[in-house]
Amino acid sequence: MSRLLLAILLTIWLAQPGLARTLEIEVHGMTCAFCVDSLQRSFNKNQLVKKVDVSLEQKKVRLVTDGDLPSEETIRKMILDAGFTPTRITVLPDSVDQ
């Protein structure tokens, strides 16, 4: 009985969607869409990043990961290499990936 219960619990746990974590980075110097595309593509190449959203209106980049976060140093370097200046990096509260 206990083995059956354990198997059911394990199945339920494995069926759970992964825990996604979201980073929001304020970026200064972002100007036009043509200039920012490189930043989006650069983050898309990072294996830890599942989704990238850019807001030219709010001057922010939002990164959704599967759980493991790229290091702050990596994020800053990628933004600097794209020609912009990262300022504040915020880890948003964990959310369950749908």
Next chain:
Amino acid sequence: MGLRSLVALPVDKGGTVVRFTLQSTEEEERDAFITSAAYGISANQTLLLGLPYRIEPADEDRTGDLLVLYRHIVWRKDYLEGTDRLGLLLGTLLPSQSENDSAVQAGLVFTHFKNRNEIDGDLVYRFGNDDRRDSARYDLSWQYRLGPARRPAWGLAPELNSVLELNGRWQQDEEVVHQATVGLQWIHPRLVLEGGIVRDISNGDETLILLSTRLHF
């Protein structure tokens, strides 16, 4: 970035931007196709190349001289609403025909981008070797985002800019030809389509039509 110059273009490290420009003059039947490219060595260092090809008149020497420029951003101030950047330019003009002489060139470029406005200015002086005369150029470009007035909260949407420029071209022993350029730019995240009309406003009476596209790799 304006219509008449490539030097103000921001390029990411390892990124490449290629621009194909078709320019045509009605009066003298001089048409040219110019291929320009910019490669980001680093966020502050860019290699710029330009190669004109003459379509009309269709004589033997159609390939123009190769322009090679290195740009170094020496001062940059990024802020929430935009950026201010100052770059130095150094380069050469490599002749495509043996009878042409080379040139060395130097200059500076400034960009001010804030909210819906971008202002770019550049000044380049070319020191001609042997029989090539010295020359110089300046470009002052104002681009204004006509739409969308408000960008989407998230995601990149195409934008439409108006372009207004004051340009100058000078060659040793001649007067400066000042020009005015009016145009439009349609900006997509990976592609720019742009066009404009250039009109001499002093020491000339020529009208030039420009059509170009920029691709980002």
